[in-house]
Amino acid sequence: MPGLIDVHVHLTFSSLSMMHLLAPDLTPATALVAATAEAEKMLLRGFTSVRDMGGPVWELKASIDAGKAAGPRIWPSGAVISQTSGHGDFRLPSEPSRRFTGQISRAEKLGATFIADGRDEVLTATRENLRFGASQIKLMAGGGSSSEYDPIDVTQYLPEELSAAVAAAEDWGTYVTVHAYTPRAVRRAIEAGVKNIEHGQLLDEPTIKLMAERGIWLSLQNLPPPLPSDPPERKAKKAEVAKGSENAWAWAKKYGVRLAWGTDFLFRPQENALQNSFILKLKNGFTPAEILKLVTHDNAQLLALSGPRNPYPGTLGVVREGALADLILVNGDPLANIDLLADPERNFAVIVKAGAIAKGAR
Numbered sequence: 001m002p003g004l005i006d007v008h009v010h011l012t013f014s015s016l017s018m019m020h021l022l023a024p025d026l027t028p029a030t031a032l033v034a035a036t037a038e039a040e041k042m043l044l045r046g047f048t049s050v051r052d053m054g055g056p057v058w059e060l061k062a063s064i065d066a067g068k069a070a071g072p073r074i075w076p077s078g079a080v081i082s083q084t085s086g087h088g089d090f091r092l093p094s095e096p097s098r099r100f101t102g103q104i105s106r107a108e109k110l111g112a113t114f115i116a117d118g119r120d121e122v123l124t125a126t127r128e129n130l131r132f133g134a135s136q137i138k139l140m141a142g143g144g145s146s147s148e149y150d151p152i153d154v155t156q157y158l159p160e161e162l163s164a165a166v167a168a169a170e171d172w173g174t175y176v177t178v179h180a181y182t183p184r185a186v187r188r189a190i191e192a193g194v195k196n197i198e199h200g201q202l203l204d205e206p207t208i209k210l211m212a213e214r215g216i217w218l219s220l221q222n223l224p225p226p227l228p229s230d231p232p233e234r235k236a237k238k239a240e241v242a243k244g245s246e247n248a249w250a251w252a253k254k255y256g257v258r259l260a261w262g263t264d265f266l267f268r269p270q271e272n273a274l275q276n277s278f279i280l281k282l283k284n285g286f287t288p289a290e291i292l293k294l295v296t297h298d299n300a301q302l303l304a305l306s307g308p309r310n311p312y313p314g315t316l317g318v319v320r321e322g323a324l325a326d327l328i329l330v331n332g333d334p335l336a337n338i339d340l341l342a343d344p345e346r347n348f349a350v351i352v353k354a355g356a357i358a359k360g361a362r
Contacts, residue, residue, distance in 0.1 A: 003048030008262025039071030
């Protein structure tokens with residue numbers, strides 16, 4: 001079968017806990033060590049290509065591409081772009097706004113986020129990411145379940161701010177994707193020219209139907225449950241998202257939305273080993289053949305949306321002559337037993353990325 005593709009990962013943020021990210025001694029170098037180790041494990045789980053949806057990943061991508069580290073191909077977004085008080089505003093209470101102090105936040109220094117307000121700042125943040133090699137641009141267009149300051153129902157970024165990012169990305173031949181859950185946030189993004197929505201679990205049926213009519217991609221996930229130690233407000237947010245997931249998947253399939261699949265693990269390194277098992281959460285609404293197509297061929301079509309900014313030109317997600325040689329030899333038939341994908345250590349006999357054996361007999 002083709003190599004697996006996850007179109008919503010955070011290689012740095014998923015390799016570090018929140019405690020480690022907030023630690024005073026965290027440096028870009030120590031974060032890179034953690035992300036490098038996680039990238040190799042991801043490849044050995046059969047994921048040969050991933051789209052990184054925000055965070056410091058430039059050095060890791062360069063190291064993998066140069067053969068100095070093992071890991072999947074990475075389609076990088078760079079730092080997420082967020083308004084003040086948005087889902088990517090990671091400032092501590094002790095960090096006032098740059099607008100009034102002239103000091104950027106620690107998260108911005110680490111390359112995790114750009115806090116950008118107004119058309120001009122959004123343009124600069126977008127162009128900065130493109131300058132570094134972003135294959136697509138990620139904006140925060142609504143509230144989130146893992147953030148401290150923004151309720152999940154809020155809409156973020158004005159239409160002219162979203163349109164500015166879209167125009168700058170299109171000038172470079174690529175696209176904008178946004179973090180958004182609600183119909184209001186998603187409709188605003190669509191009207192601004194955004195081509196891809198991340199999440200969308202709180203969408204209503206008319207909005208999903210509109211996405212199908214406009215050819216908008218929906219990158220959807222089944223998010224992990226909250227931890228017992230999570231604050232009550234975060235538990236409530238995640239419960240709301242989980243409640244809407246079933247409808248979002250069903251309506252997207254019903255109306256023929258361009259669907260993609262990802263995991264979006266954050267701040268809990270212990271969950272990364274569950275990446276393959278989360279594919280099985282699709283079993284309620286999809287056949288094994290549909291699942292395999294989604295996590296290989298269909299996800300590859302979304303990666304190709306980067307056009308000339310695609311860092312790895314070629315055909316992915318299929319097994320045929322002339323395609324990029326990302327292959328998995330499975331001990332068994334996943335079309336008959338999709339559960340085989342959940343245990344790559346036992347069931348993936350050989351993993352090949354770009355024609356080179358990453359796991360298996362040589």
